[in-house]
Every structure is written in C-alpha cells, then in structure tokens.
Amino acid sequence: MSGNSLYLDGVSVVFDGFQALNNLSLVVEPGELRAIIGPNGAGKTTMMDVITGKTRPTKGTVRFGESDLTRMDEASIAMLGIGRKFQKPTVFDALTVFENLELALKAPRGPIPCLRWRLNGEARTAIERTLAEIGLTERARDRAGLLSHGQRQWLEIGMLLMQDPQLLLVDEPVAGMTDHETELTATLLRGIAGARSVVVVEHDLEFVRALGHRVTVLHEGSVLSEGSIDHVQNDQRVIEVYLGR
Ligand code: ADP
Numbered sequence: 001m002s003g004n005s006l007y008l009d010g011v012s013v014v015f016d017g018f019q020a021l022n023n024l025s026l027v028v029e030p031g032e033l034r035a036i037i038g039p040n041g042a043g044k045t046t047m048m049d050v051i052t053g054k055t056r057p058t059k060g061t062v063r064f065g066e067s068d069l070t071r072m073d074e075a076s077i078a079m080l081g082i083g084r085k086f087q088k089p090t091v092f093d094a095l096t097v098f099e100n101l102e103l104a105l106k107a108p109r110g111p112i113p114c115l116r117w118r119l120n121g122e123a124r125t126a127i128e129r130t131l132a133e134i135g136l137t138e139r140a141r142d143r144a145g146l147l148s149h150g151q152r153q154w155l156e157i158g159m160l161l162m163q164d165p166q167l168l169l170v171d172e173p174v175a176g177m178t179d180h181e182t183e184l185t186a187t188l189l190r191g192i193a194g195a196r197s198v199v200v201v202e203h204d205l206e207f208v209r210a211l212g213h214r215v216t217v218l219h220e221g222s223v224l225s226e227g228s229i230d231h232v233q234n235d236q237r238v239i240e241v242y243l244g245r
Pocket of ligand 1: 015040041046
C-alpha cells in the first residue's frame with residue numbers, strides 16, 4: 001500500500017506544568033484503521049491536537065511521510081491531506097445532503113467556505129460514490145437538518161472524504177448513536193481505511209472491537225499497551241488502569 005506513515009516520536013506536551021503527553025511514540029501505517037482508547041485525561045485529544053497542529057509539542061517530533069509537522073500550522077497540515085472530524089457534526093442544515101458534499105468537494109482542504117459553482121460529470125460521480133459509501137444515497141435531496149444524529153455524523157465523514165484525505169482523524173464518532181448506527185459506523189470506517197489511514201478516538205470498546213484493527217491504549221500521556229482488542233483487554237497493566245487494581 002502506498003501512502004504516508006504517521007510518526008509521533010517522543011512527543012511531550014506540557015500545559016502550565018501539567019504533562020498531558022509524556023514521551024509518546026506511535027506509528028500509524030498507510031491504510032491502517034487505528035483505535036485510540038484510554039481513560040479520561042489520558043491525552044487522546046491532545047494527541048489529535050498535536051497531529052493537526054492545534055497544539056505544538058513541547059518536545060519530540062511529528063512526521064507524516066517525509067513532512068515534518070512539528071512546527072507546521074494547522075492550515076498547512078490540512079493541505080497535506082490530514083482531515084479531522086470533531087465529535088460535534090458541522091454540516092450545513094439548510095443545504096441538502098448532496099449540496100453539503102458538493103461544497104466540500106469544491107472547498108480547499110481545511111475549513112469549508114461557502115461558494116456556488118457548476119457541477120461537471122466527474123464531480124457528480126464523485127459525490128454519488130461518496131453518497132453510496134456513507135449510505136445516504138436515498139437522502140441526497142433532503143436537507144441535512146432532517147437527518148438523524150448518526151446520519152449527520154456520516155455526512156460529515158463524507159464531506160471529509162470529498163477532500164480526498166490521506167489520513168482521517170475521527171473523534172468519538174459513535175457517542176449518542178443507536179446500536180444499529182454504531183454497527184453501520186464500524187462498517188463505514190472499515191471501508192474507508194485501506195485507501196487512506198484512519199485514527200479513531202473512542203470510548204465504546206464494543207465499537208472498537210467491531211473495527212477489528214490495532215488498538216493503542218494511552219495512559220498519562222504515553223502508550224500503555226498496543227495490539228488487538230483481545231491483547232489490550234487482557235493486558236494486566238490495562239486492567240489495572242481501567243479497574244483501578
Ligand atoms: P483525553 O482526551 O484522553 O480525555 P486530554 O488530551 O483532553 O485527555 O487531556 C489530557 C490532560 O491534559 C487532562 O488532564 C487535561 O485536563 C489537560 N489539558 C488538556 N488541554 C489543556 C490545556 N489547554 N491547558 C491545561 N491543561 C490541559
């Protein structure tokens with residue numbers, strides 16, 4: 001598989017004397033679907049912020065292929081094809097599902113501005129392919145405001161896909177979803193990975209199991225355990241952290 005690996009090498013972040021990340025090293029290979037789990041305060045959000053340039057490491061380096069992201073600003077990192085989906089969906093409720101994807105396709109990578117343009121056949125095909133991928137073909141003409149919570153999350157993932165990311169960072173995608181929506185989201189993310197890398201921060205361990213790929217457990221800003229979900233769930237250090245024993 002071609003594409004870039006993501007490397008975090010000895011990354012530390014200190015906020016006012018508080019060590020949010022502590023010598024964190026991690027590699028995500030091209031096409032991987034990596035789940036990041038860990039108790040509250042483990043450093044998951046800070047890790048995502050460091051990758052996207054929202055937070056600068058105090059120490060260590062972040063690389064994506066040959067590009068050193070450590071001192072890059074957020075817009076330049078987004079331009080490299082690193083997309084991020086925050087927990088709260090940011091779709092345009094007054095536009096249809098199709099129009100939301102159209103807007104995302106035409107926008108430069110990064111924050112999505114509002115603009116009008118004419119669709120050519122190639123663009124229409126790309127939108128239709130994404131609609132099928134996110135399971136919203138039947139809803140293309142509906143306003144996004146009419147979608148369920150889960151469908152809005154998928155639409156936002158679709159909007160990120162329109163920008164052809166190489167690496168997609170996804171923050172707690174299944175919070176507030178029904179069991180059925182959670183299952184569909186696992187299927188969606190499994191389908192998206194492969195052609196690009198996906199890093200998912202999530203608390204729901206059944207969902208992480210359904211993703212079926214490698215899991216990294218963070219604790220106190222470092223990697224506590226890494227491997228399959230069965231491996232990390234049976235790791236004594238993980239059990240101690242989660243159960244306090
Ligand atoms: P997680 O996402 O795993 O819950 P976070 O990365 O949000 O963990 O936070 C790690 C630790 O860093 C927490 O204890 C949090 O209070 C602290 N922290 C995060 N951001 C800041 C900040 N901007 N200033 C001070 N402390 C912060």
